[in-house]
Amino acid sequence: MTIAANDPTFTSWVNVPENSDFPIQNLPFGIIKVENEAPRVASRIGDYAIDLKALSVLGYTENLPFSLSDFDASTLNSMMMKGKDGTRKLRDRLSKLFNAESVDLKSKQHHVDQVLIPMAQVEMLMPIDVRDYTDFYSSEQHAYNVGCLFRDPENALMPNWKHIPVGYHGRASSIIVSGQDIYRPKGQKKPPTADVPIFGQSNLLDFELETVFFTFQGKPLGDTISTKEAEDYIFGMALLNDWSARDIQGWEYVPLGPFLGKSFASSVSPWIVTIDALEPFRVAGPTQDNPKVLPYLEYSGNKHIDINLDVIIQPENGEENLVGKSNYRHMYWNMNQQLAHHTVNGCNINCGDAMGSGTISGPEIGMYGSMLEISWKGTKPFQMSDGTERKFINDGDTVIMRGYSKKDGVRVGFGEVSTKVLPTK
Numbered sequence: 001m002t003i004a005a006n007d008p009t010f011t012s013w014v015n016v017p018e019n020s021d022f023p024i025q026n027l028p029f030g031i032i033k034v035e036n037e038a039p040r041v042a043s044r045i046g047d048y049a050i051d052l053k054a055l056s057v058l059g060y061t062e063n064l065p066f067s068l069s070d071f072d073a074s075t076l077n078s079m080m081m082k083g084k085d086g087t088r089k090l091r092d093r094l095s096k097l098f099n100a101e102s103v104d105l106k107s108k109q110h111h112v113d114q115v116l117i118p119m120a121q122v123e124m125l126m127p128i129d130v131r132d133y134t135d136f137y138s139s140e141q142h143a144y145n146v147g148c149l150f151r152d153p154e155n156a157l158m159p160n161w162k163h164i165p166v167g168y169h170g171r172a173s174s175i176i177v178s179g180q181d182i183y184r185p186k187g188q189k190k191p192p193t194a195d196v197p198i199f200g201q202s203n204l205l206d207f208e209l210e211t212v213f214f215t216f217q218g219k220p221l222g223d224t225i226s227t228k229e230a231e232d233y234i235f236g237m238a239l240l241n242d243w244s245a246r247d248i249q250g251w252e253y254v255p256l257g258p259f260l261g262k263s264f265a266s267s268v269s270p271w272i273v274t275i276d277a278l279e280p281f282r283v284a285g286p287t288q289d290n291p292k293v294l295p296y297l298e299y300s301g302n303k304h305i306d307i308n309l310d311v312i313i314q315p316e317n318g319e320e321n322l323v324g325k326s327n328y329r330h331m332y333w334n335m336n337q338q339l340a341h342h343t344v345n346g347c348n349i350n351c352g353d354a355m356g357s358g359t360i361s362g363p364e365i366g367m368y369g370s371m372l373e374i375s376w377k378g379t380k381p382f383q384m385s386d387g388t389e390r391k392f393i394n395d396g397d398t399v400i401m402r403g404y405s406k407k408d409g410v411r412v413g414f415g416e417v418s419t420k421v422l423p424t425k
């Protein structure tokens with residue numbers, strides 16, 4: 001299947017800076033707010049937001065399966081209800097309008113002035129109303145590292161890990177968009193030396209370098225989605241920082257898994273990059289023959305994606321420190337398998353559900369996606385450029401994640417998810 005908007009030879013009449021995450025081959029979707037105007041749906045090219053409400057009012061979305069109310073909206077959910085076919089047509093339309101070969105819009109400067117808004121004037125809002133959030137645990141290196149830290153290398157992977165895309169149901173209400181600060185959480189924890197638990201602020205606050213995918217409306221309760229069908233139900237991806245309080249988590253997680261150690265915040269990047277835009281960057285995943293997976297988890301074709309991922313700590317008034325460099329291709333389980341597994345029991349998915357990848361760690365030191373691994377449970381502090389060290393995240397630190405794919409001279413990226421940690425409230 002050829003997706004017209006992905007043509008690597010396309011250029012735009014809008015200036016796109018070199019190394020921008022947002023060339024004409026990306027055209028992601030998000031929610032913008034400009035001054036006192038109501039939020040609306042937008043796309044992005046270079047350093048400009050594309051106001052889809054304005055585009056629709058001016059008649060440029062005619063003959064597409066969308067009405068003005070789909071764009072005059074504070075979330076993408078209404079637009080996403082049009083499914084894969086609708087959103088693909090919309091992205092193709094944008095690709096045509098902003099193509100260097102096209103003059104329809106370009107020749108009408110008074111329209112261009114209404115449609116293109118410099119990013120400096122735009123506030124990005126939480127793009128999707130997420131009703132359900134699932135977080136997987138699908139990076140083998142991460143699962144292995146955590147297994148080594150809390151058990152031993154011989155038994156690092158649990159017996160189920162290569163049979164099941166392990167996951168848990170997370171908390172949707174505390175998913176926040178990049179730029180929103182969080183407060184250091186507090187709660188119950190039991191230090192290794194203590195006999196009884198104590199209450200206090202988390203001292204082991206950590207990030208998790210992840211991606212997240214958002215779903216279209218699924219099938220009725222009782223139905224399943226196969227690995228082959230999965231892509232028809234996946235809208236796009238964003239970067240996810242799945243914040244974790246390791247001390248709270250360590251005491252509470254037996255036997256039902258993460259609870260308050262995870263539910264205080266999860267940060268996402270504001271632009272949803274469509275799966276369509278990421279298609280050119282597909283790569284093969286690891287072989288899954290030892291053990292072989294059950295038939296409902298089998299898939300064909302390249303279903304992993306080459307996405308470079310960086311995680312950075314920036315101390316208050318300090319400079320950025322790159323602490324981890326990973327890649328989404330290191331995943332053991334891909335999104336098709338995750339979605340097939342999620343629905344195999346008949347569980348339904350809704351428009352706007354969020355599914356986290358799980359921490360993505362690469363095979364070498366320097367490629368780890370959490371401070372738990374980077375500092376090896378606090379035994380190997382990370383040396384910062386200002387002379388301080390980090391075992392976990394300090395108050396005043398900003399954690400930044402960036403990601404992009406690149407091939408054939410085309411770079412399709414996510415921008416960033418950036419969150420500052422404030423002292424306990």
Ligand code: CA
Nearest residue numbers: 208242358359
């Ligand atoms: Ca996680």
